[in-house]
Amino acid sequence: MIYLGAQALLAAQRGGYQPMGSAGSAAVNRFRHFRQGLLSNITNPKALVLYLSALPQYLRPGLDVGSTLLLASTLGVLGACWQLWLLIAAHRVRGWLSTRRIRRTLDGVLGCVLIAFGVGLAAE
Incomplete structure (x- = not known):
């Protein structure tokens, strides 16, 4: 550190x-940026700990598949909304930063x- x-x-x-965005900076490769973001997200140990420790508390025997899918999709939608908000905020302050x-x-x-x-x- x-x-x-x-x-x-x-x-x-x-x-x-x-x-930013000048000829001297790295060329924009959207797939490469997507791949880096995906790899950093799926290899994040904090996310793994969350899914393995906190989520099983909400799953109980006899719970139907629909409820489980609703819980999983709710997490996905909330995560997507958070990421979209971060994207919009970063785009707005990009010029200033x-x-x-x-x-x-x-x-x-x-x-x-x-x-x-x-x-x-x-x-x-």
Whole structure:
């Protein structure tokens, strides 16, 4: 964490950011981004713990398949609504977040937070 914090502070000090969507940035490959998001979601141990520990409490013997499907689809719909809200919010603030001053500030704050967490973890 300390290393990542130091890297963020160095990036904030340098401040040589490429504009988002410029020719110097990575080419947009929607399938690659979808695949990365899917893999990070299905390999997330927190989601696995949720589904294996919390959800069985709601399933009981004799529960019909329709109720089980309703529970599963409710989780899916709520997750999709949350992701859609995040997408809309990120799209609205993209222009503001892409300014050099804001990016440098965010990198500096993130670097300090990561270093503080790293030092706190090392002290324990």
